[in-house]
Amino acid sequence: MKIFLAAASLVLGLTACSGAAGAGGTVTADSNGALPVTIGYTALGAGYSDLYTAQDYGIFAKHGLNVKLNRLNDSSQLVAGLASNSVQIGVGVAADTAAAIMKGADLKYVAMSEPHYNLEMWASPDVKSVAELKGKKVAITSPGSESDFGLTALLEANGLKREDVTAVFVKGVPAEVAALGSGAVSAILTQPPNGTESREKGAHRLAALSNMPFPLGAYTVQSKYLQNNREVVKRFVAAEAEALQYIRGHKDETVKSIQKYSGVKSTELASYAYDFFLDVWAKTPVVDEKVIKQAFDEAAENAKTTPPSDIAKYIDNSLATS
Numbered sequence: 579m580k581i582f583l584a585a586a587s588l589v590l591g592l593t594a595c596s597g598a599a600g601a602g603g604t605v606t607a608d609s610n611g612a613l614p615v616t617i618g619y620t621a622l623g624a625g626y627s628d629l630y631t632a633q634d635y636g637i638f639a640k641h642g643l644n645v646k647l648n649r650l651n652d653s654s655q656l657v658a659g660l661a662s663n664s665v666q667i668g669v670g671v672a673a674d675t676a677a678a679i680m681k682g683a684d685l686k687y688v689a690m691s692e693p694h695y696n697l698e699m700w701a702s703p704d705v706k707s708v709a710e711l712k713g714k715k716v717a718i719t720s721p722g723s724e725s726d727f728g729l730t731a732l733l734e735a736n737g738l739k740r741e742d743v744t745a746v747f748v749k750g751v752p753a754e755v756a757a758l759g760s761g762a763v764s765a766i767l768t769q770p771p772n773g774t775e776s777r778e779k780g781a782h783r784l785a786a787l788s789n790m791p792f793p794l795g796a797y798t799v800q801s802k803y804l805q806n807n808r809e810v811v812k813r814f815v816a817a818e819a820e821a822l823q824y825i826r827g828h829k830d831e832t833v834k835s836i837q838k839y840s841g842v843k844s845t846e847l848a849s850y851a852y853d854f855f856l857d858v859w860a861k862t863p864v865v866d867e868k869v870i871k872q873a874f875d876e877a878a879e880n881a882k883t884t885p886p887s888d889i890a891k892y893i894d895n896s897l898a899t900s
Contacts, residue, residue, distance in 0.1 A: 618665030672793030692795030695787035
């Protein structure tokens, strides 16, 4: 048995990869035979419950991964994190990574957890409709973030233009909630449960965007990392598939993870977030090509350029379907 275990460990070491060698290198299994990987995610809230539960309830470990979760300050840090190898798998707004690809970054989309907006708009009591936001201030996190795209989409869906409101970038969700509570802005756009806390200060939910398609929850890796560490990414995608099923069948456990990672103590708010996200989470990690095309179209529009005609080469669904 000892000889067998030693041989198995050697095979893992040879077929896996060395994080110290950078994004193009191969990492080796740790002393427990698990492959180490750091996953960067870009927002505070319940949206990444697939990651939370996979970490908390042993799904990553079951698939032979030693995962470190690294919450980045905002989506603008995702591409930089992948380039520096501080994270090996990154998840966030696909338009950001699409923009980087169009500038020469060699990235691949390997999984997707949220093909819809996961945002709600909370507003002060005097604002009764989205149309009444005209001439008012709305707090969102940062340029290029989901809330940045979402604000434009929501306004246009309600007959307004982006310039009809003043967007106030405040970097983080707690700052959004504080701005609405103080009266500095008339509305905020964020994911539950954190933004939902504003109802405790008299705000009301003005709109939900969960029925609007959006390239969110797009898991991305560097192509060179994928080439040299395919086993790591394959195990991640398998764990992601299991996690997406797990969260749908284990509400209590998922709510606990939402509380743990979002910092929201209220079980009621975390449960509210869970119910909201049932309409947002994907059922499988397969990357939706139509949604990724939307990301490239949005990135090209922002850069005032033409999107690539063939986006299939930036997607690897073989890991999710094998």
